[in-house]
Amino acid sequence: MSEIVALPARDTWIHHPDFYNPLSPLVFLLAPYESDIAILYRFGVDTLARRSAFFRDTFSLPRGPQTPAEILREGVSDESPIILPRTLSQDVMDAVLIYIFNASHEYPKKTKFLINLVNGATLFGIPDGITWVQKEFNRNSFSYDSILNAPLEFYIGRRFNIDNLITSGFDGLLLMSFSGITVDNIQQIGEEALQLLLDARAEIEAARKNLAYDGPAYAADEHCETQAVCGQTWDGVWRAIAFPALNHPSARYRLCEIRKVMEAHLGSMCKECKEKTFEAADYALQREERYLARVRKAVEDRWVGKGGNSATA
Numbered sequence: 001m002s003e004i005v006a007l008p009a010r011d012t013w014i015h016h017p018d019f020y021n022p023l024s025p026l027v028f029l030l031a032p033y034e035s036d037i038a039i040l041y042r043f044g045v046d047t048l049a050r051r052s053a054f055f056r057d058t059f060s061l062p063r064g065p066q067t068p069a070e071i072l073r074e075g076v077s078d079e080s081p082i083i084l085p086r087t088l089s090q091d092v093m094d095a096v097l098i099y100i101f102n103a104s105h106e107y108p109k110k111t112k113f114l115i116n117l118v119n120g121a122t123l124f125g126i127p128d129g130i131t132w133v134q135k136e137f138n139r140n141s142f143s144y145d146s147i148l149n150a151p152l153e154f155y156i157g158r159r160f161n162i163d164n165l166i167t168s169g170f171d172g173l174l175l176m177s178f179s180g181i182t183v184d185n186i187q188q189i190g191e192e193a194l195q196l197l198l199d200a201r202a203e204i205e206a207a208r209k210n211l212a213y214d215g216p217a218y219a220a221d222e223h224c225e226t227q228a229v230c231g232q233t234w235d236g237v238w239r240a241i242a243f244p245a246l247n248h249p250s251a252r253y254r255l256c257e258i259r260k261v262m263e264a265h266l267g268s269m270c271k272e273c274k275e276k277t278f279e280a281a282d283y284a285l286q287r288e289e290r291y292l293a294r295v296r297k298a299v300e301d302r303w304v305g306k307g308g309n310s311a312t313a
């Protein structure tokens, strides 16, 4: 591979603190284009070659008497290391080595580690690494540091067929504010999902707006003797509490949460009328959930459960 960008000066190369074992035969240099670090690695390449198609193919090339001297010298010392792909980042390289050489209880409990590993495992052809990450993400007791932001979650989920991330990422996209969305985010979401998302959001928004302005009607209990007060309370609380809660630009409530929001303010309404009115309003208040269920179903039909296929994009 021809090097477009020169390697950092030799005197800046450093040994990796964990993955430089002087007893291992081959030396590698990682000098990512995106940074000016240069790190020497020396690890059990045979172990890696047993697990990784990339290392197997690269280091099982026959080396005989015809092999040029510079190839034979390659990797034998710090002075002539084998240059790793320069698009590779240290985080990805380290995640692969941690996965291969460390015990699983030593793996970092970081979501970032999982993402670096699944990227590295894809790049180096380590199918069990991909499967392991998929399993970790799909475990119910997810014990890693943080969940990703919704667009990235959705992207990683689709790219590596991780069902949990696809569904939770899309849920996050449905609810997130689009004001801070970046071009990167849009690429992560992808054309097809973006269309689905925008349609769903428009439908949900319309349903919320309609209901907010034209709230569910008060439904009087037939035995109630204070129907005028009960009816006025309902209408007043809807206007004063439910309407702003449904239209608040940041602290938005779902339609189905409106009962919870209104409840504390309905003290002047009798219990029977309250029950009756919420019962009558239930279908309207579940409208958003019905839209959400429909679009989730569309996402599932399209992307979930494809894990049997190759895990590359």
Ligand SMILES: [Zn+2]
Pocket: 221, 224, 225, 226, 227, 230, 269, 270, 271, 272, 273, 274
């Ligand atoms: Zn009443």
